Amino acid sequence: MAGPGATLRAMTSSPRGRRPGSPDTRAQILDAARSLFADRGFGGTTIRAIGAEAGVDPALVHHYFGSKDDLFMSALELPVDPRTVLAPVVAAGVDGAGERLLRTFLGIWDDPVNQQRFIGLFRRVIEPDGGRLLSDGFVPVVLGPVGQALGIDHPEVRMPLVASQMIGLILTRYVLRVEPLAGMPAEQVVATYAPTIQRFLTDPLPA
Amino acid sequence: MAGPGATLRAMTSSPRGRRPGSPDTRAQILDAARSLFADRGFGGTTIRAIGAEAGVDPALVHHYFGSKDDLFMSALELPVDPRTVLAPVVAAGVDGAGERLLRTFLGIWDDPVNQQRFIGLFRRVIEPDGGRLLSDGFVPVVLGPVGQALGIDHPEVRMPLVASQMIGLILTRYVLRVEPLAGMPAEQVVATYAPTIQRFLTDPLPA
DSSP, X not given: OOOHHHHHHHHTTSOGGGOOSOHHHHHHHHHHHHHHHHHHTTTTOOHHHHHHHHTSOHHHHHHHHOSHHHHHHHHHTOSSOHHHHXXXXXXXXXXXXXXXXXXXXHHHHTSHHHHHHHHHHHHHHTSTTXXXXXXXXXXXXXXXXXXXXXXXXXXXXXXXXXXXXXHHHIIIIIISOOXXXXXXXXXXXXXXXXXXXXXXXXXXXXX | OOOHHHHHHHHTTSOGGGOOSOHHHHHHHHHXXXXXXXXXXXXXXXXXXXXXXXXXXXXXXXXXXXXXXXXXXXXXXXXXXXXXXXXXXHHTOSTTHXXXXXXXXXXXXXXXXXXXXXHHHHHHHTSTTTHHHIIIIIIIIIIHHHHHHHTOSOHHHHHHHHHHHHHHHIIIIIISOOTTTTTSOHHHHHHHHHHHHHHHHHSOOOO
């Protein structure tokens, strides 16, 4: 029986960045990942289990998709990786992070092409079982690391508070298109919500 | 041809509060109202059009359901009428209204029976065409009057901002059940969000 290394080697004849191998294999792995993330949550899913579900060696899963975090982001099919986009926001420190977070967020969401794809994801998140995608996936993979990198206390409390306002803003401005939010210039939205996001990030939490 | 008055009189042999007449007629009117509110929005729908759609006299619509606002609330099938529940919040004035609004809101949503029915409505609101239910219905019928009664400036801007946080809180706490929000004691939720709601109600709006 060929070990993971052999399988991996067999697939590495073309450069990694060019997504080598059969598109069917990639699609099978993604399907398996989505199914398991949905059933068991992000924390309850292993690369090994995804490989078994897809009928491929776990090393091949890593080879195609990188880490489990990376695979989770691939499974979401976002137009941009929020971890990449948020890196400069985080690097500039916690002062004014609420404002920068909103500006970055709106810069992506206000783009009509991105918006269509994000709305697709958003609809999956708000389906009856979508809570898990957020709680057990998006929070630990994206929001948690942002909170930790910002060096705030209690990121496990503060980042869900931030999410609660961001989600409400997405729904009213982009999905339900409630005026005046839908047509409000981005900088006015930033100025309107920045104090809330900053307060959730840095003000003392109620007991 | 019998006029509206005659039709109305014909239906008033039993007391109003006991919902006289055929249950089918009530259901037909409700179906017609839901269909037209969905197609034309609250503002674009008349009692006359609802009557025509249901095949009954407009006076009968008024007789069964009261005003157009009342009919809209009936069509939503809420466990409580938010206008009734919010009346004492509004009566106590704008100081501390954010905190009182949240406490009232949580008092209703934290009740498991209410929660199930509200989540049903909430899912309709966040469907692709649900924006209209909020923008052209819930905002003018419930939120607008609350803002006006509180005497705040620009209620047409401020109340949608309030809604954007309330909706995000509903989604994260009750629908997606994201921790720690899902399990947080009500008074802690009130203390966490009250400054945001109060700020949206009374702080200067960004230009």
